Amino acid sequence: MISAEIRAELLVLRKRPAVWVLLAAELALSLTFAYLLPITGYLSGRGSPGNGFATPEAYLAAALPDQLVPNTLGGMPLFGGALALIFGVLVAGSDYAWDTVKTRATQLRSRAQIGTAKLAGVAIGTLIAVVAAFAAGAVCSGLVAVTTGHPARWPDVAALLTGIGGGWLVLTMWAFCGAALGYLFRTVALPIGLGLVWIMGVENLITNVLGGQVSWLEPVRKVLPAADAGSVVGAIVRGTDLGAPPPGINFLSGGTQAVVILVAYLLAFAAVSLVTLRRRDISS
Numbered sequence: 001m002i003s004a005e006i007r008a009e010l011l012v013l014r015k016r017p018a019v020w021v022l023l024a025a026e027l028a029l030s031l032t033f034a035y036l037l038p039i040t041g042y043l044s045g046r047g048s049p050g051n052g053f054a055t056p057e058a059y060l061a062a063a064l065p066d067q068l069v070p071n072t073l074g075g076m077p078l079f080g081g082a083l084a085l086i087f088g089v090l091v092a093g094s095d096y097a098w099d100t101v102k103t104r105a106t107q108l109r110s111r112a113q114i115g116t117a118k119l120a121g122v123a124i125g126t127l128i129a130v131v132a133a134f135a136a137g138a139v140c141s142g143l144v145a146v147t148t149g150h151p152a153r154w155p156d157v158a159a160l161l162t163g164i165g166g167g168w169l170v171l172t173m174w175a176f177c178g179a180a181l182g183y184l185f186r187t188v189a190l191p192i193g194l195g196l197v198w199i200m201g202v203e204n205l206i207t208n209v210l211g212g213q214v215s216w217l218e219p220v221r222k223v224l225p226a227a228d229a230g231s232v233v234g235a236i237v238r239g240t241d242l243g244a245p246p247p248g249i250n251f252l253s254g255g256t257q258a259v260v261i262l263v264a265y266l267l268a269f270a271a272v273s274l275v276t277l278r279r280r281d282i283s284s
Contacts (some may be wrong), residue, residue, distance in 0.1 A: 222252050
């Protein structure tokens with residue numbers, strides 16, 4: 001049963017336009033890369049061997065229902081992770097930006113209660129985002145199958161639940177990272193900037209550029225959060241016909257190892273959030 005504090009936090013999230021904008025951006029990016037671009041490639045009548053689609057039919061095959069799981073997860077390690085981090089920062093840092101943190105602290109029994117409710121709201125929000133992405137992908141892939149006359153072969157329940165669980169873990173880890181940054185810096189703009197620079201710049205440089213050239217970085221890049229987020233998704237979609245792997249997906253670590261590392265990051269970010277909120281002065 002959801003506590004009153006968590007229900008209140010979910011109400012706040014539901015009333016915030018920024019949350020809906022982030023969800024819309026996630027769905028738009030997912031559907032564009034997973035369906036709009038492949039269908040455009042199919043209608044063009046030309047293949048793209050460099051991208052892993054040698055013929056127009058290969059483009060079409062990538063947009064059919066049996067590819068629902070890899071299509072939905074494809075953008076989550078990079079673009080979805082960046083949006084989830086922004087979501088976490090907004091949830092944690094907005095009370096400081098609006099100067100309402102002291103009011104919140106007087107309404108509940110403890111700061112730990114405030115932080116726990118916020119993190120629970122974040123986790124529920126990321127789950128809703130993942131389920132919404134799968135639902136939107138199912139609608140689009142079903143329409144592709146119907147309009148092109150192809151049979152709709154859907155993934156089995158186990159594959160679907162694995163995909164939802166993997167996507168939820170990836171997005172929640174990044175959202176908790178954003179929350180931890182929001183509590184540490186007690187603002188919104190700076191944590192978002194630092195988080196995006198790390199995801200889009202620093203980790204990408206270490207994982208995809210320097211990691212293969214500097215020997216001592218090889219073991220380091222296998223334990224970085226973005227790299228292991230990509231490895232979790234890579235383990236789930238391995239063997240599917242996605243063409244060239246989307247940005248952010250890799251096969252640096254095994255699926256089990258990557259899951260363990262992401263869970264460790266998630267718990268560490270949650271601990272940082274709660275300890276920081278509990279011990280630091282909340283005055284502006």
